[in-house]
Amino acid sequence: MERPGKAPRPSRPGRVTVVGGGFAGLTAAITAAEAGAAVTLYEAHATLGGRARTADAPYRTNEGPHALYNGGPHWSWLKQHGLLEPVAPVRPADAVRFRFHRGGTLHRTPPLALLRLARKAPELAPVDADFATWATRAVGARGAGAAAHYVAVALFHHDPGSLSARFVQERLHRVAALPPEAHYPVGGWGALIDRMAARAWDLGVRIETEARVGEVPGTADGPVVVATSLASARRLLGDDTLNWPSGRSALLDLALGARRGDPFVVADLDAPGWLERFSGPGEALAPPGEQLFQGHFPVAPYESKAAGIARAELLLDAGFPGWRERTTWRREALAAGRTGAVDPPGTTWRDRPAIDRGHGVYLAGDQVAAPGVLSEVAFNSAMGAASMALKGLKLARLDAHHA
Numbered sequence: 498m499e500r501p502g503k504a505p506r507p508s509r510p511g512r513v514t515v516v517g518g519g520f521a522g523l524t525a526a527i528t529a530a531e532a533g534a535a536v537t538l539y540e541a542h543a544t545l546g547g548r549a550r551t552a553d554a555p556y557r558t559n560e561g562p563h564a565l566y567n568g569g570p571h572w573s574w575l576k577q578h579g580l581l582e583p584v585a586p587v588r589p590a591d592a593v594r595f596r597f598h599r600g601g602t603l604h605r606t607p608p609l610a611l612l613r614l615a616r617k618a619p620e621l622a623p624v625d626a627d628f629a630t631w632a633t634r635a636v637g638a639r640g641a642g643a644a645a646h647y648v649a650v651a652l653f654h655h656d657p658g659s660l661s662a663r664f665v666q667e668r669l670h671r672v673a674a675l676p677p678e679a680h681y682p683v684g685g686w687g688a689l690i691d692r693m694a695a696r697a698w699d700l701g702v703r704i705e706t707e708a709r710v711g712e713v714p715g716t717a718d719g720p721v722v723v724a725t726s727l728a729s730a731r732r733l734l735g736d737d738t739l740n741w742p743s744g745r746s747a748l749l750d751l752a753l754g755a756r757r758g759d760p761f762v763v764a765d766l767d768a769p770g771w772l773e774r775f776s777g778p779g780e781a782l783a784p785p786g787e788q789l790f791q792g793h794f795p796v797a798p799y800e801s802k803a804a805g806i807a808r809a810e811l812l813l814d815a816g817f818p819g820w821r822e823r824t825t826w827r828r829e830a831l832a833a834g835r836t837g838a839v840d841p842p843g844t845t846w847r848d849r850p851a852i853d854r855g856h857g858v859y860l861a862g863d864q865v866a867a868p869g870v871l872s873e874v875a876f877n878s879a880m881g882a883a884s885m886a887l888k889g890l891k892l893a894r895l896d897a898h899h900a
Contacts, residue, residue, distance in 0.1 A: 521547075
């Protein structure tokens, strides 16, 4: 049952209250509980996970991050906690089925200029310049454009070239790494969330679902971690300064009858766009004989969802002959302001809304002042929020680099 209004007061002093049961909220709750704090977590929906939810069978689509990067800080934390496995890497058979759409046709290899640029250390890219200007000087306009469109897989933004060169280059360097950093939770991100929730329960975290919090709980009895979207945190805290740019993407989930030779990934280098066969590393995500594809196609603020879906269908025409007749299930959506932070020229993650909001309130999420790529931002901010909350309770303090 939904519980509008203010959350119930913690049952005893010294309790950490977490608002939001997604990846960030569960990370903060587990960390605080492991340090000896009593923890209550409130989740507005009937299930935990936030944007890391996975839909029920037969088509187990992900609503949030689609891959775990093994170079990120959450990888080692999940592994140490026994929460990581099982995960699937990009299989060699799938790695050779990457296709790159440029000049209106599919290619087996990306432009050499893109590869040259991807190898450059992120530290070489300036914070103050936009990516298009810096990359054009490095490899020429054509290579810079292809790189900007390719890295949209980690940005969900319609114009990556307009963003800070340092911000974009960090992501390009990671997504183009060989061997690929990307791994996939078997069973979808929902399976990972279930393991995290079980760990929280074992630690004594009190989890209340269908408990919508309309006002930030009082902090007299302990600190509060707000682990929601930035828009929700802005409403909850009544703080209009909680703003930061994000992307906007048309999302397409598609099930096709299986066909030998279908690409694993089709990356659009003519415009930002990405299609990926998620039932490759995890066959249980779709019924036998079917393949589950998920794609995102960033759209500008003035564009409609239909514009992004039209680009998706052009990519399908190029890479999947007869896909319309093979379609067994389809879903479309528009993700606006919920795809993580993007940093304009002259800014870094340090300029985003701070974790510490004062008076015992802390923020966690993917648009907060914390480093990392995709879900790593949510993880790092959650660790920082938990560390600050525990310091306030004088129970424990985590390594300073998490704060």
